[in-house]
Amino acid sequence: SFGDYFKREAITWAIEFLEGELGLKREQLAVTVYLDDDEAAEIWEKEIGFAKDRIWRYGEEDNFWPAEAPSKGPNGPCGPCSEIYFDFGPEATAVPPDRSDPAGDSDRFVEIWNLVFTQYERMDGGKLNPLPRKNIDTGAGLERLARVMQGKPNNFETDLFVPILERIGELTGKRYGEAPDDDVRMKRIADHVRAATFCISDGVRPGNEGRGYVVRKVVRRASMDLRELGLERPGLLEVVPTVVRMMGEAYPDLRERERLIRDTIGGEEERFGEVYRQGVERLEEFLEEEGEGATSLSGKKAFFLWDTIGFPFDITKRFCEERGVTVDEAEFDAAMESQRSRAREGSRIKGDIFGTGPASRLRGAVEPTEFTGYERVEGPATVVAILDEEGTTIDEAPEGAEVRCVLDRTPFYAESGGQIGDTGTGRGDGVELEITDTQKAEEFVLHVARVVRGPLKVGAALEVHVDAVRRADTMRNHTATHLMHWALRRVLGEETTQAGSLVRPDLLRFDYTAREAPTAEQLSEVEDLVNEQVLRALEVQKTETSYDAARKAGAIALFGEKYGDAVRVVRVVDEERGKAFESVELCGGTHCRNTGEIGLFKIVSDGAIAAGVRRLIALTGRGALRWAREKEAASKAVARLLKSAEDEIEPRVKGLLEERSRLEKEIQQTKRAAAASSFDEIRDAGIDLGGGTLYLHTLEGVGTEELRALSDRLVGGDGEAVVVLTGVEGSGDDRKVSIVAACSNGAVKKGVKAGDLCRSIGKALGGGGGGRPQMAQGQGKDVDRLEAALADAAEAVRAAWS
Numbered sequence: 001s002f003g004d005y006f007k008r009e010a011i012t013w014a015i016e017f018l019e020g021e022l023g024l025k026r027e028q029l030a031v032t033v034y035l036d037d038d039e040a041a042e043i044w045e046k047e048i049g050f051a052k053d054r055i056w057r058y059g060e061e062d063n064f065w066p067a068e069a070p071s072k073g074p075n076g077p078c079g080p081c082s083e084i085y086f087d088f089g090p091e092a093t094a095v096p097p098d099r100s101d102p103a104g105d106s107d108r109f110v111e112i113w114n115l116v117f118t119q120y121e122r123m124d125g126g127k128l129n130p131l132p133r134k135n136i137d138t139g140a141g142l143e144r145l146a147r148v149m150q151g152k153p154n155n156f157e158t159d160l161f162v163p164i165l166e167r168i169g170e171l172t173g174k175r176y177g178e179a180p181d182d183d184v185r186m187k188r189i190a191d192h193v194r195a196a197t198f199c200i201s202d203g204v205r206p207g208n209e210g211r212g213y214v215v216r217k218v219v220r221r222a223s224m225d226l227r228e229l230g231l232e233r234p235g236l237l238e239v240v241p242t243v244v245r246m247m248g249e250a251y252p253d254l255r256e257r258e259r260l261i262r263d264t265i266g267g268e269e270e271r272f273g274e275v276y277r278q279g280v281e282r283l284e285e286f287l288e289e290e291g292e293g294a295t296s297l298s299g300k301k302a303f304f305l306w307d308t309i310g311f312p313f314d315i316t317k318r319f320c321e322e323r324g325v326t327v328d329e330a331e332f333d334a335a336m337e338s339q340r341s342r343a344r345e346g347s348r349i350k351g352d353i354f355g356t357g358p359a360s361r362l363r364g365a366v367e368p369t370e371f372t373g374y375e376r377v378e379g380p381a382t383v384v385a386i387l388d389e390e391g392t393t394i395d396e397a398p399e400g401a402e403v404r405c406v407l408d409r410t411p412f413y414a415e416s417g418g419q420i421g422d423t424g425t426g427r428g429d430g431v432e433l434e435i436t437d438t439q440k441a442e443e444f445v446l447h448v449a450r451v452v453r454g455p456l457k458v459g460a461a462l463e464v465h466v467d468a469v470r471r472a473d474t475m476r477n478h479t480a481t482h483l484m485h486w487a488l489r490r491v492l493g494e495e496t497t498q499a500g501s502l503v504r505p506d507l508l509r510f511d512y513t514a515r516e517a518p519t520a521e522q523l524s525e526v527e528d529l530v531n532e533q534v535l536r537a538l539e540v541q542k543t544e545t546s547y548d549a550a551r552k553a554g555a556i557a558l559f560g561e562k563y564g565d566a567v568r569v570v571r572v573v574d575e576e577r578g579k580a581f582e583s584v585e586l587c588g589g590t591h592c593r594n595t596g597e598i599g600l601f602k603i604v605s606d607g608a609i610a611a612g613v614r615r616l617i618a619l620t621g622r623g624a625l626r627w628a629r630e631k632e633a634a635s636k637a638v639a640r641l642l643k644s645a646e647d648e649i650e651p652r653v654k655g656l657l658e659e660r661s662r663l664e665k666e667i668q669q670t671k672r673a674a675a676a677s678s679f680d681e682i683r684d685a686g687i688d689l690g691g692g693t694l695y696l697h698t699l700e701g702v703g704t705e706e707l708r709a710l711s712d713r714l715v716g717g718d719g720e721a722v723v724v725l726t727g728v729e730g731s732g733d734d735r736k737v738s739i740v741a742a743c744s745n746g747a748v749k750k751g752v753k754a755g756d757l758c759r760s761i762g763k764a765l766g767g768g769g770g771g772r773p774q775m776a777q778g779q780g781k782d783v784d785r786l787e788a789a790l791a792d793a794a795e796a797v798r799a800a801w802s
Contacts, residue, residue: 003133010115010136011043014084018113022149030087030109032056032102034063034080040117044082062103065116065137075122077131084113086148112148113140156187160246164190167242172229185225192222193239193265194247200261201253203613206268219265220272224315227276234269237262260609279311283319295324299331304390307339362393366406368443373411373422373590374542377466381407381426383458387446399454404446405433411466412447414440418501419478419589421448422471428462431455435464471590472597473505476620479540479592480530480601481508482570484618485556486583487529488512491522498556499613503589506623510616511609518614523603530601533572533581537596541571547586555584600624675699675706679713682725687794689801692720692747696794698786702727704777707740711775720746722797724757724790728783737765737786739778748773751800757793764789
């Protein structure tokens with residue numbers, strides 16, 4: 001509130017909600033106020049009626065916002081606050097009585113509400129000037145309130161987390177509450193998976209910077225915990241559906257993006273699995289190098305594992321501790337700080353292996369690489385530097401070695417602007433290289449290579465050859481990306497912007513902003529516009545100019561790229577129609593000579609990857625031809641199965657679907673009739689509970705819908721009733737059990753709840769269930785355990801009823 005009400009109203013309404021709506025008792029609550037806030041203390045004591053010994057006063061560190069603002073700042077709006085705590089009682093803490101107060105480090109008190117009274121503006125020197133309009137900022141902890149209402153010792157044991165913990169237990173074979181160390185890991189997994197699920201749904205992807213790095217860390221930490229609980233395969237993605245099921249009603253975006261979230265987390269788990277494998281192997285090598293009886297590992301080696309492979313330092317430390325080896329943390333921290341310093345100086349090196357900065361070692365020793373790849377795909381070159389796997393410069397690499405070599409000039413395009421690096425070969429006198437990737441280290445081009453024949457020496461003369469077929473496929477996709485970008489803006493509107501891209505030989509991937517999904521007709525229009533320009537074989541013009549001049553001419557800058565003063569502009573224009581078609585972008589990538597070289601352009605998928613961001617995948621040239629042939633083969637295969645001509649597939653399938661629909665209706669009617677005919681039998685077999693009846697029955701070939709109809713009739717009869725019906729469908733390994741439970745209001749008052757019954761039966765059958773106290777449903781697959789599960793349910797009902 002900004003000036004509408006202040007302390008009296010805020011305090012009164014807070015206590016009205018806690019006591020009146022939630023039913024908390026006065027003696028269960030405690031409050032704190034700022035040391036000098038007599039006004040708030042008087043309201044709590046004299047108007048609300050809190051006893052003096054339930055009101056604590058604390059200083060600016062605990063009861064001021066921002067904390068310590070009066071003495072330390074910052075300048076700006078601030079004020080005292082009053083916190084409301086729930087008191088679990090003295091038995092909830094092991095802290096000595098003299099520190100059993102809300103500010104103590106104790107389990108007795110949990111803060112559930114904070115009322116911030118923003119009434120001052122802090123000025124220089126700590127002067128607090130009263131604000132003309134005093135404000136209220138109030139916050140209540142939803143999960144803490146759930147914990148209090150459910151009487152749980154911590155948030156993780158509330159129904160907000162228990163289903164997630166149970167799912168983790170199913171995957172790992174562990175049971176929450178049995179081992180403290182396992183409990184810590186299970187809670188961390190539950191918290192991290194939920195956090196990652198929401199972050200990914202909101203558009204954050206695991207990465208090496210900013211928010212993406214945080215998501216990567218929590219996913220990898222949780223993945224490590226899963227491993228330590230005994231699950232060696234990726235399993236976090238299997239927890240995501242539980243999070244989505246629990247939170248999806250309040251946050252429907254989770255449901256829409258569940259597949260994306262699962263794929264993203266699963267992909268990160270797989271990457272971490274490889275990182276973990278490589279890290280453990282290299283760490284074991286390092287320990288062997290230290291020799292038998294070694295008691296320490298250098299921090300530089302630990303840093304190498306983190307910087308080169310991505311192996312977390314805490315795992316290195318724990319791995320070593322288990323073997324009685326310490327890690328030099330001071331040396332590790334020094335290496336980390338050194339890298340941060342280089343990063344602050346502007347290093348933009350790509351590739352984990354180069355995190356320590358080879359450009360800084362090469363600069364001054366060799367000249368920047370001259371790129372010749374715009375004009376040719378082969379030519380002479382001299383090796384001017386070689387780096388080993390650790391990024392150290394060496395003079396010679398033996399046959400079989402994996403190296404990064406720098407040439408004085410190269411036709412190999414280094415990955416940037418979304419276009420992946422070239423591959424190819426290098427041959428000289430007694431030496432042969434297989435170049436598997438090309439990366440940038442600022443002004444140097446690093447050729448990732450294996451020495452097929454060697455040794456390779458600095459100063460060696462080579463003839464290098466780019467894989468020309470792969471380069472041509474990549475160029476088709478890159479030029480098509482520019483045309484498609486123009487077409488998307490033309491069809492969807494100028495507000496459509498690029499949010500990322502990937503250009504490979506086999507496909508192009510383009511991320512773009514969009515408020516809503518394009519229609520099939522709009523995507524077809526984009527295809528038509530691109531293919532129209534392909535058929536016109538327009539020249540692809542490449543020029544160099546200043547950045548400012550290019551931007552003034554309307555050139556579009558690529559997502560995520562940084563540009564110098566001189567830039568390369570790629571322009572495609574239909575001279576006959578002028579502005580009707582003109583694509584102009586800043587781009588240093590390789591491109592076709594004319595649009596006709598692209599061949600066929602085909603969009604094969606389009607889908608959401610984050611809020612307001614979509615991903616489009618398209619094919620050109622040989623990739624589009626392969627796609628067309630695969631579709632043709634699939635069409636012919638379907639026609640053979642249907643025993644029809646290809647042009648008759650649609651009406652033939654339509655007829656089969658209509659026949660299937662008719663048969664499904666007949667089956668449904670048969671199920672309903674079978675269930676209805678069982679009503680009298682079920683009713684007559686009811687179990688007398690003494691003032692109520694338990695109906696317990698299993699039907700063959702009946703599903704949830706029919707069971708619900710029967711349960712409604714049984715509960716709707718005279719008297720109090722508990723209904724537990726199960727239906728078994730399918731055959732062999734595909735058999736499944738549907739569960740429906742229903743309780744009259746009287747049965748619920750006695751403590752029998754339909755949701756609990758379905759949950760326990762479903763769990764016993766290897767499935768699950770839940771719902772309201774009056775009506776619930778579930779499902780399971782272990783039919784052999786059905787009889788025992790129903791017997792347990794009947795016993796539970798009898799026990800509650802008595």
